[in-house]
Amino acid sequence: MSTLPNLRNAVRTLTADTFEEVALQVFHYQAVHAPIYRQYLSHLRIRPAQVNRLSLVPFLPIGFFKHHQVVTGNPNIQTVFESSGTTGTQTSRHLVADLGWYDEISTEIFEKSYGSLSDFHLLALLPSYLERNNSSLVYMVQQFIAKTQSPVSGFFLHNVDELLATLKKLVQQPDGRKVILWGVTFALLDLAESKNDLSFLKELPELMVMETGGMKGRRREMLREEVHAELTAAFGVKNIHSEYGMTELLSQSYSNGDGIFETSRTMRILLRDINDPFSVTDSPQRGMRYGGINVVDLGNLDSCSFIETQDLGRFVGDTSYQFEVIGRFDNSDVRGCNLLI
The missing domain is CATH 3.40.50 (Rossmann fold)
Structure with a gap:
């Protein structure tokens, strides 16, 4: 089992070729050491040992950050970031262990x-x-x-x-x-x-x-x-x-223009079917070009690296390295930080 210092070093030396390998290491670590994520996987009857591809990793719905402490391990929390939200809505709270x-x-x-x-x-x-x-x-x-x-x-x-x-x-x-x-x-x-x-x-x-x-x-x-x-x-x-x-x-x-985003070294975008959140693709070559945005953020070692957002998006071009945000799910909260439709 990987340790947190080893994972941090792996993320520091991450390349496009090693992204999936490191992401799976992070998944197997968080599946054990992140209580909320572990419970979520248990309710889905997911056996982490059988998850061997990035597209098979279950993504935690972003709403969990509103009602639970999403942390991995037992870190000393340095600060809590909170979403802006709107009047009367529950805000998300991200517990950050290492500023x-x-x-x-x-x-x-x-x-x-x-x-x-x-x-x-x-x-x-x-x-x-x-x-x-x-x-x-x-x-x-x-x-x-x-x-x-x-x-x-x-x-x-x-x-x-x-x-x-x-x-x-x-x-x-x-x-x-x-x-x-x-x-x-x-x-x-x-x-x-x-x-x-x-x-x-x-x-x-x-x-x-x-x-x-x-x-x-x-x-x-x-x-x-x-x-x-x-x-x-x-x-x-x-x-x-x-x-x-x-x-x-x-x-x-x-x-840098036209609303076309480039994924960063520690981030990868996957798309999920809008009617089946467990049908996920990591490549436009596999047929799905539009869908809900799932984010792999390998910076989130102390919380959860696999987030199911409420944004709708599409892949741009023939790879998953460029994407566009095209809207939000109708039943989602209006976010203070959301990008424009």
Whole structure:
């Protein structure tokens, strides 16, 4: 039986060729040492020893994070991340045993996608998340801001004037760094539709706008194409980048445009039949191109690495390494961090 330190080292040295092998090691470890997951497998009458392919691994419905402590082993919990949810809904709680591990994984994923954080100024417009003190997104972006080592990187709650002044300063005093404006979708739309003159942003050729989804009931839900068209026009950029992540995951995926996400080294997407949650495929070559999104997150060694989300998605192209989020199941809660339909 693998041990947690051995699994952590295996994840650190993970490659695309070894992903399934390591994922199965993690499964067999969590099937024994994760009480809630072990009970779930028992109710399904699953014999873990007979699970020898990734597509045969049962995925834990994400709702378990709302009503149970989903942990593997008996870890010392450093923090609890909580989903934003909406008024009157039960929120998810992710018990995190190693913040340094989360920091390591999220930084590696971002820098592999975009380059060193020290090459950026990061301006974060995340008002709804900053109003809470237990957001995984705020924690991650806070670590990214520190790694930029930039005197102008920071959070902007409602102080749009200060944000615009900072952007103008970066236009007037360029230093070769790229600029990320990272925002929750409704806040980016509010800025785009404000009476502020944003035309000067066209003079920031290295500006990157990153939306992290979420209307939080502040605005009507919009098609992704509508949102991106409005934001590209307002901010003078060619495309809008997106982040796919959630409270229950430690890994993320990024899109550099058109809502097409690339899976990261520690994450893999599988699709399940919308009428049969136990019919799962890990490849578009096997016929199913649309379905419910199941996530393998090998960062979740201390909780559960196999999560059945309430997102609907599709594979893009001939591999499972690119995917698109196309909606949510009708009976699922509206998530604070969800990506746009």
